Amino acid sequence: MMSHGFKSSKQDFTFGPWKVTAAKNHIMKSKDIERLGEEMNMPSLPEMLFGDNVLRIQHTDGYGIEFNAIDALKRVNNMEDAVKVACAQEWQESRADSEHSKEVVRPYDWTYTTDYRGTLLGEASHIKVSETAERIDLEKLKVREQIMFFNEVLLFEDELHDHGVSMIGVKIRVMPTSFFLLQRFFLRVDGVLIRINDTRLYHEAGKNYMLREFSMRESKIPELKNVPPALYTDPNEIAQYLTLKLTECEKLELPVMQPQTDVKVTCIQ
Template identity: 85%
Template sequence: MSTISHGFKSSKQDFTFGPWKVTSAKTHIMKSKDIEQLAEEMHMPSLPEMLFGDNVLRIQHTDGFGIEFNAIDALKRVNNLQDSVQVACAQEWQESRADSEHKDVVKRYDWTYTTDYKGTLLGEDLQIKVSPTSERIDLEKLKAREQIMFFEDVLLFEDELHDHGVSMISVKIRVMPTSFFVLLRFFLRVDGVLIRINDTRLYHEASKAHLPSNIL
């Protein structure tokens, strides 16, 4: 298995599970000029300190449909119009970041980068159909001791909020002989204020034609 630490090593891995192909790519942090250009395009004065714009976890069926998880689409779900956490350190953080990036105007936006991103659907002619269901992931099956045939942990972005906490989103996958499980987690800690976790879990059994998900 390849490893990566803070973007200094690159790796790309493919794994086949029946008709599904799992692809993980992990590489360096985006360059400053690319981050600045992206921030302008997204109308945000600042983006996370460690933004892995080329990191991706993709799960695609041979028929073309599937789902992937990437940092850019996750950031598109951030509220770029107002703060989500109104605390004393919010203005201090934004002003400090603005100074470091030579911004003349501090624009209000969600400085915690909170996102409700659940993944990006793939496929032009055919896509996964998302619909409400009462079915839940079988946690007992997940607890069973099965051989892990493939595992990957992909970091999409992380920011220490100017030493006031941490904001990060990552996605993990583990593939067993009869199923695969995906956990996408956004984690936020603002020191002395709050902890927030947005989880999306996907589970697929080889014998079934659907992927039950839990979103918390």
Template identity: 85%
Template sequence: MALWLMFANLSAMMTHGFKSSKQDFTFGPWKVTAAKTHIMKSKDIERLGEEMHMPSLPEMLFGDNILRIQHTDGYGIEFNAIDALKRVNNMHDSVKVACAQEWQESRADSEHSKEVVKRYDWTYTTDYRGTLLGEDLQMTATETSERIDMEKLKAREQIMFFDDVLLFEDELHDHGVSMISVKIRVMPTSFFLLLRFFLRVDGVLIRINDTRLYHEAGKNYMIREYSTRESNISELQNVPAALYTDPNEISQHLTLKLTKCEKLELPETGPQPGNTEALQ
């Protein structure tokens, strides 16, 4: 909780808006690239929707926004909106469509309710956890019981680099919000990243899919933790409604549905366990 609030406070100090920007930050053998630019043009969105067989895409789709972590040997991981949307379920019998039907019944008089249940997940729920980079070399994902030491991350340490990149957002025709963004902070001996998908369908449910990524100098792997938290609004009656719009606050009140922990093992040419040099 405190860790996410630290991210939130850092975000508040940044200048938001659609002004294009690109930041590169090099530390040890790694380079972070954070690129932010304007919303995709309508013609490009239409073409992309056809390619993905989705009748509608998020209102604010930042198709050129990326956050990339890349090793000098070429491998790494990237977070972008297009790949996140590719993980949206477009099947009729998905759980997400069932939620849409519940939402439709609760909004029977709404003009939009007649358009909701189509052959795609209108909430844009995605279990995206990043895109592995590299042609000849790539990190490999294996399940693990090792977890990110969150207490260690709470320790005060110099933040050498921070950025917050929005990938897409949609207000669900004024009946909630669906959005995904990624934040990173780099310390002298480690980096920590949080990709968060947040969904609120008014009167129906709140869902948060989090991907946490952590790498420490001297380790030949990253730890990637994925979790899904979700509760129906009816299960949150004892939670102040003012918290529903704040992902940082509401997350602790949601029911944990799924967790998955992985090691992203670096190729043999990457840093070895005996290497204790800092990332800077």
């Protein structure tokens, strides 16, 4: 059954040796979500889980990086209930009633907080990841350049039983000389806290590496008393007001592929 006239879509965009694929599909069916929840040992998964959505950047040599919902969920800490909130008890009870009233609800991070930074493609040895002091030049990104390709893909979203929102999505823009990607996890637990985990990825044509920056920002709602509450629902606006808890910068070095040549072996007697 088609809902809201939604059509699955897949867009490919090729530039130089790279291909970007943005695939958007229907929400995962509940029986598949249940099976996945069991595999992941999580009593509940996000209401809107786009298991087949993906944003992939792949080199003609096979290596690259992609962002998908299942791998993002695998980075959720399912052993602890990370946010103790005023409404948690009532929330747990509402879930317990509807889904497994007789079972003990296992503790898990019901906010679905993830520190996912993408899934590397190709053999493990292909892309070398190391810490770096180099930063993505955000000023350079503000210079108006022609955008040759833009796309945005939602991976999952949950309204936390009307107590806020937990969502993660990824967007990319490709310019003539570079590409820039932002994956953002946004969590708002009403009356309690707002958290944003960002992964930024940047590559400049001609360079043999990508830069990846991961940051975690979080503030409790009482700490935001000077910020208009209207901004709480807008990740782009609220991000600048949240306390920066962590930044990690990495260099993703791309392999130098040797050209394939026919090698003749001559045996000397």
